[in-house]
Amino acid sequence: MSTVLYEENPSMLRMNPFITTLSILLIPVGIGIIILLWLYIKTKMDKLTIKTDEIVWAHGLLNKSYTEINMSSVRTVKVTQSILQRMLNAGNVAIYTAGDNPEVVIHGLPEPDKVRDYIKGQNEERG
Numbered sequence: 001m002s003t004v005l006y007e008e009n010p011s012m013l014r015m016n017p018f019i020t021t022l023s024i025l026l027i028p029v030g031i032g033i034i035i036l037l038w039l040y041i042k043t044k045m046d047k048l049t050i051k052t053d054e055i056v057w058a059h060g061l062l063n064k065s066y067t068e069i070n071m072s073s074v075r076t077v078k079v080t081q082s083i084l085q086r087m088l089n090a091g092n093v094a095i096y097t098a099g100d101n102p103e104v105v106i107h108g109l110p111e112p113d114k115v116r117d118y119i120k121g122q123n124e125e126r127g
Contacts, residue, residue, distance in 0.1 A: 002051040002052045002053045002054065003051060003052045004049060004050070004051055005050045005051060005052065005118045005122070006048070006049070006050040006114065006115060006118050007047070007048070007049045007050070008047070008048055008109060008110060008111075009043050009044055009046060009047050009048075010043045010046055010090075010106065010107060010108035010109055010110075011043065011088075011090055011108055011109075011110045012036075012039045012040055012042075012043045013088070014085065014088045014089070014090030014108055014110055015039075015043060015090065015107065015108030016039060016108075017084065017088060019035065019039065020036070020039060022035075023035035023036045023039070024036070041061060043108070044061070045059060045060055045061050046058070046059050046106060048093075048106050048109060048115070050115065050118045050119060050122075051071075052071070052122060053070070053071050053122075054068055054069060054070055054071055055068070055069040055071065055074070055095060055104070055119065056068050056069075057069075057104045057106060067103065067104050069095060069097060069103055069104065071119070071122045073097045073098070074095060074096070074097060074119055075096050075097055075098065076095075076096040077093065077094070077095055077096070077115070077116045077119050077120065078093070078094040078095075078096065078102070079091050079092070079093055079094075079112040079113060079115070079116050080092045080094070081112065085108075089110060089111055090108055090109060090110055090111075090112065091108075091109060091112030091113075092105065092106065092107045092108070092109070092112070093105070093106050093109050093112050093115050093116070095119070
């Protein structure tokens with residue numbers, strides 16, 4: 001059984017800070033709660049799990065799709081952050097295996113450098 005190193009959903013505030021703040025301000029009007037509920041569901045649709053031997057990305061609410069990547073087949077992990085994402089310690093993570101296109105791209109993950117370090121650390125232990 002492999003050990004779970006990291007398990008996280010994208011952060012609602014870190015993914016959409018302006019919309020989240022605006023919807024909090026709109027709660028007295030009534031539409032803010034609907035927007036917050038929509039953002040919450042949207043962030044709970046994605047989940048990244050890093051284990052010692054594989055990476056699992058689950059996407060979907062009612063219909064789920066899973067992408068499993070063997071840790072030994074990961075070639076590159078790319079982290080991109082806007083200036084706002086850097087201030088909020090969030091970012092987008094792209095995981096590359098063979099080929100020029102990423103196998104998985106996850107937007108708005110908290111602590112994206114930690115994700116890269118976990119994957120890089122596991123690959124160095126194997127390689």
